[in-house]
Amino acid sequence: MKVPLLDLKIQYKDIKDEILKVTEEIFESQYFILGPHVVRLEEEIARYCHVDYATGVSSGTDALIISMMAAGIGAGDRVITTPYTFFATIGSITRLGAKPVFVDIDPETYNISPEALKKLVLSMGKEELAGIKGILPVHLYGQCADMDPVINLAKEYNLVVIEDAAQAIGAEYKSKRAGSMGDFGCFSFFPSKNLGAFGDGGIVTTNSKSFQDKLQALRMHGSQTKYYHSIVGGNFRLDALQAAIVSVKLKYLDSWTKIRQENARKYRELFADAALDDFVRLPVEVENRHIYNQFVISLNSKRDELRTFLADSGIGTEIYYPVPMHLQECFSYLGYRENDFPEAEYAAAHTLALPIYPGLSDTQIELVVEKIKLFYL
Numbered sequence: 001m002k003v004p005l006l007d008l009k010i011q012y013k014d015i016k017d018e019i020l021k022v023t024e025e026i027f028e029s030q031y032f033i034l035g036p037h038v039v040r041l042e043e044e045i046a047r048y049c050h051v052d053y054a055t056g057v058s059s060g061t062d063a064l065i066i067s068m069m070a071a072g073i074g075a076g077d078r079v080i081t082t083p084y085t086f087f088a089t090i091g092s093i094t095r096l097g098a099k100p101v102f103v104d105i106d107p108e109t110y111n112i113s114p115e116a117l118k119k120l121v122l123s124m125g126k127e128e129l130a131g132i133k134g135i136l137p138v139h140l141y142g143q144c145a146d147m148d149p150v151i152n153l154a155k156e157y158n159l160v161v162i163e164d165a166a167q168a169i170g171a172e173y174k175s176k177r178a179g180s181m182g183d184f185g186c187f188s189f190f191p192s193k194n195l196g197a198f199g200d201g202g203i204v205t206t207n208s209k210s211f212q213d214k215l216q217a218l219r220m221h222g223s224q225t226k227y228y229h230s231i232v233g234g235n236f237r238l239d240a241l242q243a244a245i246v247s248v249k250l251k252y253l254d255s256w257t258k259i260r261q262e263n264a265r266k267y268r269e270l271f272a273d274a275a276l277d278d279f280v281r282l283p284v285e286v287e288n289r290h291i292y293n294q295f296v297i298s299l300n301s302k303r304d305e306l307r308t309f310l311a312d313s314g315i316g317t318e319i320y321y322p323v324p325m326h327l328q329e330c331f332s333y334l335g336y337r338e339n340d341f342p343e344a345e346y347a348a349a350h351t352l353a354l355p356i357y358p359g360l361s362d363t364q365i366e367l368v369v370e371k372i373k374l375f376y377l
């Protein structure tokens with residue numbers, strides 16, 4: 001029996017008829033860029049994320065870029081963020097000419113540490129603080145970062161908050177949805193996210209009308225009236241095809257999320273029975289709605305050997321992420337060193353994502369835990 005890290009074919013089987021129907025509609029209309037399907041998805045996502053507005057864009061990466069452009073973040077500005085994230089979070093900051101300022105993570109949740117964040121800000125002089133324009137927390141693996149301290153700090157120092165919610169659509173923090181707490185919420189429809197398109201896509205949420213107007217213009221080369229440009233934007237548009245497909249899938253998202261949460265519960269039960277506490281640390285659920293884009297365990301020892309052993313047993317796993325951002329070659333110019341962020345570095349060296357997708361059978365979950373037990377005990 002094989003257990004892939006992710007199997008999207010199971011999901012597709014259930015919704016195939018609906019998907020083919022909307023894609024045929026679009027093929028017949030030959031209307032591919034933006035349009036009514038995108039507008040509809042924007043309204044649906046705004047409602048789902050408990051915000052006023054949403055702007056469909058070309059990817060999660062572009063959602064980050066366009067948000068920072070709308071906030072006026074550019075050359076020389078600094079943005080406080082986490083070094084333990086997918087590359088796009090940091091790549092987007094630097095592509096705008098801005099500089100990331102890293103803060104270590106909370107080892108329990110893998111999200112930005114509010115204590116470390118406060119400490120950093122308090123250690124800064126007036127001039128240094130003036131260069132900081134925003135905070136970019138990441139809701140990693142589907143669990144919201146501790147947002148109250150982030151929002152309070154942002155208010156105190158007049159900073160813009162950009163939530164990287166690419167892995168966290170529908171996740172909640174104190175009953176508030178991911179993407180509804182900061183100035184911008186950035187989502188990705190990359191196929192492996194909980195709400196994936198059939199290709200690249202993304203969306204930005206906001207409660208500000210003026211940011212919304214800017215986002216809508218920026219994704220069309222900065223024009224509000226065709227061929228008249230008051231600002232420079234880019235081509236950040238979402239395809240009608242992707243929007244229509246995501247609209248179909250959004251109806252099922254909550255039921256898929258429930259199955260992911262149920263799979264997580266099964267893992268917890270099985271790991272408890274397996275008595276692997278000395279070897280395996282399970283993900284800590286702090287916030288009330290963790291949507292489990294990933295189920296990530298931490299291994300005290302032999303993470304890479306375990307991964308090879310599982311692969312040999314037909315079980316897919318992944319390391320998210322093996323090199324924290326402050327140690328990436330392309331960011332060496334920032335001047336960070338090893339041991340600067342020990343929690344992020346520990347996580348990078350010890351964590352492993354297990355299969356959690358909806359459609360995973362009980363026997364498959366049991367096999368994963370059984371094999372991990374066999375490896376360690």
Ligand SMILES: *Cc1c(COP(=O)(O)O)cnc(C)c1O
Nearest residue numbers: 059060061086088166167188190
């Ligand atoms: C996937 C992801 C992105 C980028 O999304 P794309 O749609 O692949 O561009 C950004 N940040 C995080 C945390 C992600 O997981």
